[in-house]
Structures are given as C-alpha cells and as structure tokens.
Amino acid sequence: MKRFFDSELDALRSHLVQMGEKSIEQVRLAVRAVVEGDPELARQVRAGDDVLDRLEVLIDEEGVRYMSLRNPVATDLRLVVVGMKAGHDLERVGDEANNIAKRALRLAGEAPLKPFVILPRMAAIAQEMLRDALDCFLQHDNDKALAVIRRDQEVDDLHRELYRELSIFMAEKPDTISRALELMFISKSIERIADHATNIAEEMVYLAKGEDIRHVDELKKGPRPAQE
Amino acid sequence: MTLNVPEKQVTAFIGPSGCGKTTLLRCFNRMNDLVDVARIGSGQIRIDGINIYDPQVDVIELRKRVGMVFQKSNPFPKSIYENIAFGLRLHGIRQKAKLDEAVERSLRGSAIWDEVKDRLHKSALELSGGQQQRLCIARAIAVEPDVILMDEPCSALDPLATTKVEELIHELKEKYTIVIVTHNMQQAARVSDHTAFFYLGKLVEFAETQKIFMNPSNPQTEAYVSGRFG
Numbered sequence: 001m002k003r004f005f006d007s008e009l010d011a012l013r014s015h016l017v018q019m020g021e022k023s024i025e026q027v028r029l030a031v032r033a034v035v036e037g038d039p040e041l042a043r044q045v046r047a048g049d050d051v052l053d054r055l056e057v058l059i060d061e062e063g064v065r066y067m068s069l070r071n072p073v074a075t076d077l078r079l080v081v082v083g084m085k086a087g088h089d090l091e092r093v094g095d096e097a098n099n100i101a102k103r104a105l106r107l108a109g110e111a112p113l114k115p116f117v118i119l120p121r122m123a124a125i126a127q128e129m130l131r132d133a134l135d136c137f138l139q140h141d142n143d144k145a146l147a148v149i150r151r152d153q154e155v156d157d158l159h160r161e162l163y164r165e166l167s168i169f170m171a172e173k174p175d176t177i178s179r180a181l182e183l184m185f186i187s188k189s190i191e192r193i194a195d196h197a198t199n200i201a202e203e204m205v206y207l208a209k210g211e212d213i214r215h216v217d218e219l220k221k222g223p224r225p226a227q228e
Numbered sequence: 229m230t231l232n233v234p235e236k237q238v239t240a241f242i243g244p245s246g247c248g249k250t251t252l253l254r255c256f257n258r259m260n261d262l263v264d265v266a267r268i269g270s271g272q273i274r275i276d277g278i279n280i281y282d283p284q285v286d287v288i289e290l291r292k293r294v295g296m297v298f299q300k301s302n303p304f305p306k307s308i309y310e311n312i313a314f315g316l317r318l319h320g321i322r323q324k325a326k327l328d329e330a331v332e333r334s335l336r337g338s339a340i341w342d343e344v345k346d347r348l349h350k351s352a353l354e355l356s357g358g359q360q361q362r363l364c365i366a367r368a369i370a371v372e373p374d375v376i377l378m379d380e381p382c383s384a385l386d387p388l389a390t391t392k393v394e395e396l397i398h399e400l401k402e403k404y405t406i407v408i409v410t411h412n413m414q415q416a417a418r419v420s421d422h423t424a425f426f427y428l429g430k431l432v433e434f435a436e437t438q439k440i441f442m443n444p445s446n447p448q449t450e451a452y453v454s455g456r457f458g
Contacts, residue, residue: 001456071414073441073453210443 005070012062012083019055019090020134024127026052026097027193031123033104034186035116042108045101052094059087075207082207086137089196089203093130096189096196103182110179113169118162119183122190125155129197136204145208148201149219155194162187229431231424238397238406240420240437242413244457247426249409253377256280256407257294258287275375292319295368299380301360303352303367308335308344311352311363312370319371330370338366339396358389365396369404376400378408382415394419413453417441425449 026045033041063084066072072080129148136145166180166187202214213219233239241249251266255273258280260266272279280290292315303311312331321327331348335341340362344355352363361381368376378397382390397406397419410416416423416437423440425432425448433440433449444450451457 001451003455073413073417074444074450076454077442 005066008062008066008070009076009079012059012066012080015055015059015062016083016086016090016137017134019052019059019087020130020137022048022051022055023090023093023097024130024134026094027100027123027127027130027190030097030100030104031120031190033101034107035120037104037108037112039105039108042101042104045097045104049094049098052091056087056091059083074210078207078210082203086200086203089199093193093196096193100186100189103186107179107182113166113176113179113183118158118165119187119190122155122158122162122187122194125151125158126190126194126197129155129194130200133197133200133204136201137207140204140208142205142208145201145204146219149198149213152194152198153220155191159187159191231431231434233405233407234422235405236401236403237421238401238408238419240416240423241407241409241426242411242416242423243426243432243452245411248429249424249426250379252426253379253407253409256375256377257291257296259296261287292371293373294375294377295371295373296377297361297364297368297379297381299383301357301364301384303355303360303363305351305353307349308352308355308363309348311367315367315371334366334370335363337369337400338362339392339399340366356389358385358392361385361389361393362396365393365400369400373404375405375407378406380409380411383411390415413441413455425452427452 026048029041029048030045032038033045063080066080067077070076129151132144132148135141136148163184166184169176170180199214202212205211205213241253243249251260254260255266255268256275268281273281275293278285280294304314306314309331312334313327316327316330321330332341332345335344340359343359344363347354352360355363361384365376365381381397382393385393394415397408400406401421408416408420420437422434423437424434425440425444425446427448433444433446435445439445440449441453444453448457
C-alpha cells in the first residue's frame with residue numbers, strides 16, 4: 001500500500017543519488033585537473049561544490065522533518081538516518097575534491113615531477129568504490145558493499161607507496177619539495193575519499209540488514225587464507 | 229500459535245482490527261466463556277503451569293488473579309471508595325480498617341490518590357475519563373492480581389491522560405504481568421517489552437519490542453508497523 005507521504009522518502013532517496021552522482025563527477029574532474037594541469041577544470045570543480053553543500057542541508061531538513069512528522073520505524077527509519085549520514089560523507093567527498101582542485105590550481109603552472117601513474121590509479125579505485133557504494137543503495141546489494149569495504153586497503157597501500165616515492169624526491173631534489181607536498185596532500189585527499197566510500201558502504205549494509213558492521217576488522221581484510 | 233508471556237513485563241498485542249488480538253486477550257481470564265462462538269479447541273492457556281480451562285479451575289478465583297481493564301472506562305455508578313471496596317468485599321474482606329488501607333494502597337498504586345483523596349465518597353462518574361480509567365486500574369489491582377489485561381486502555385483518552393496511564397503501566401510492571409492490546413503503534417513501542425503481531429487470527433511475529441520496531445523478521449510485520457499494510 002502506498003502512503004500519501006511516501007513521496008517524501010522518494011525525494012530524500014533521489015537527493016542522495018544526486019549527491020552521489022555529483023560527488024563522483026567532482027572527484028573525476030578534480031583529478032583530471034591535476035593530471036592534465038588544467039586550471040579551468042579546477043575552477044569548475046570549485047564552483048560546483050556548493051551544489052553538494054545545498055543537497056546535504058536539504059537531506060538533513062527532509063530527514064528531521066520526516067522523523068518529526070511521520071514516526072518512521074524499521075527500514076523507513078534506517079533510510080532516513082542512513083540518508084543523513086551518507087549525505088554527510090558525500091559532502092566531505094566534495095570538500096576533498098575541492099581541496100584537490102585548489103592544489104591543481106597551484107600546480108598548474110609547474111612542470112610535473114614525473115608522469116602520473118599511482119595518483120590516477122588511486123583516484124580510479126576511489127571513484128569505483130563510490131560508484132559501487134551508490135549502486136548498493138539503489139540495489140540493496142550487500143556483497144557489493146562488502147567488496148567496497150575490502151578495496152579500501154588497495155587505496156591505502158597506493159597512498160603509502162606514493163608517499164614514499166615523493167619523500168625520496170624531496171630528499172634528493174629540494175627544489176621539488178613544494179610540488180611534492182601538494183601531491184602528498186592530494187594523495188591524502190583521495191585516500192580520505194575512499195574512506196568516505198567505505199563509510200557509505202557500511203551504511204548501506206545497515207540500511208539493508210539493520211546490522212552495524214563498522215569497526216569489524218575482519219571485513220576489511222577479506223576472506224582468510226585456508227588453514228593448512 | 230505458541231506464545232510465552234513473560235512474567236512482570238509488558239507484552240503488547242498489535243494487529244489490524246479483526247485479527248483476533250482482543251479475542252485472545254479475553255481468553256486469558258475466560259471472558260469468552262459465555263460467547264458461544266469462542267471455544268478453546270485443542271490448545272491450552274497456562275498460567276504458572278496451570279491450564280486455566282481445566283474444569284477444576286474456579287473462574288471467580290481466576291479473574292481475581294487475572295484482572296482486566298477495558299477500552300472504555302467502566303466504573304460502577306457508586307462512590308470512588310466503593311468502586312475499590314466492592315471487589316474486596318466480594319472476596320470476604322469486611323473490616324473497615326482493612327478496606328480503608330486497601331483502597332488507599334490501590335489508589336496510590338494507580339497514581340490517582342492525590343487527585344481523589346478528598347472526595348472518596350463522591351460518585352466515580354464525576355471523574356474525568358483519564359481519572360476513571362486509572363480508577364478502573366486501581367479496582368483491578370485492589371484484589372492483588374498477578375496479571376492485568378488491558379484492552380486498548382487509552383483509546384478514549386486525550387494525550388495527557390494517555391501519558392499518565394502509560395507511566396502507570398511502566399510502574400505496574402514491577403509487580404504485575406501486563407498484556408496490552410493497542411492500536412497505537414507508538415504506544416506499543418513506548419510501553420511494552422515484547423510485542424506480538426497478529427494477522428487474520430495468526431501470530432505472525434513475537435519478539436522483543438525493539439526488534440519488532442527496529443528490524444522485524446517478517447515482511448508483513450514490517451509493513452504493518454510502518455503503516456504500509458494492505
């Protein structure tokens with residue numbers, strides 16, 4: 001049976017999906033701005049951030065209103081709570097994209113240290129994680145959510161690898177320090193984006209099953225090797 | 229169906245009209261004995277292990293142990309004092325001092341003493357609806373039952389009177405086992421420890437209230453508690 005206020009939950013759902021799409025786009029453009037040294041793209045990202053800010057506020061308003069007036073329970077209540085939390089995570093993704101764009105502007109006039117390899121790989125994985133987390137929201141696919149959570153480690157490893165590489169640059173050629181530092185912060189931002197994607201995936205498992213799987217370390221390591 | 233009503237806790241029965249929750253509740257003190265169509269078939273209802281439909285069970289004694297509060301408050305057209313004393317006299321208590329003490333204890337126990345202590349001999353019908361309902365609860369607990377059955381006890385009350393009765397239910401479970409039928413889902417969520425959801429005469433799900441309202445196992449339960457039923 002359809003309730004007359006079901007459209008309010010549909011609106012909240014659709015705003016969260018819009019936020020997801022927009023934040024993935026922001027990350028994509030910001031990383032392209034760095035790799036291609038394109039200040040115009042970076043400015044576009046900076047201008048687009050307030051879309052995410054406004055959607056986050058809107059979802060919070062819709063959520064509090066729904067809880068106040070509609071007495072949601074069970075899945076409906078989890079949808080509202082998860083919508084607000086995931087909205088917050090996506091807003092932070094937007095902030096990280098904004099930070100990356102800021103640094104892209106600073107790097108735009110400078111010669112690259114070396115061809116970009118690790119950074120685009122990290123960014124691609126982080127975007128896929130966001131995309132998959134969003135798919136979990138639309139399809140209630142728990143296995144996919146668990147896969148997102150496990151992939152976070154890949155991004156963390158790449159971040160560490162890049163960090164080491166950049167440290168060597170800085171030690172050997174002090175004139176690269178300012179550029180290397182910008183890249184370190186960009187890498188950190190991507191690593192944070194993957195963390196937010198992980199949070200969202202955890203939130204989607206909570207939405208679908210009512211189980212809180214945060215801080216369960218086994219999930220992050222993936223299946224254990226068979227015992228001899 | 230098999231249902232274990234836990235002692236000294238509040239168990240709520242929810243479900244759409246006609247699902248049988250009131251009928252089942254009324255079986256717990258044999259209120260259906262005179263209703264021809266209501267017969268216990270092969271099943272049993274046991275209180276502390278005793279089958280209450282055993283021919284040897286004294287129905288008057290059973291109803292002393294299992295009190296009831298109805299949807300519409302139904303005080304006797306007598307004084308407040310007499311409403312409480314009536315059941316006690318029926319059970320053989322005659323001394324005035326004992327009756328006085330029991331009347332005060334029951335009225336205090338149902339959180340209405342302060343409101344009526346100065347007019348105990350006035351008619352109970354002069355009380356407000358909420359006060360009448362708490363008087364009926366006082367009347368039920370006067371005979372020191374083990375179980376109190378409540379059939380939509382707040383459905384005719386305003387929100388403030390409802391809050392008072394709910395507070396009372398919360399206090400009463402220290403001493404009594406309470407089973408409450410309610411159409412108000414939020415009330416079930418607020419006052420009960422366990423909730424049973426019935427549909428078309430069947431028990432669909434019985435679990436801790438928290439589970440029923442946060443993450444029910446059965447999709448029908450979820451639809452009903454979310455107001456999506458039908």
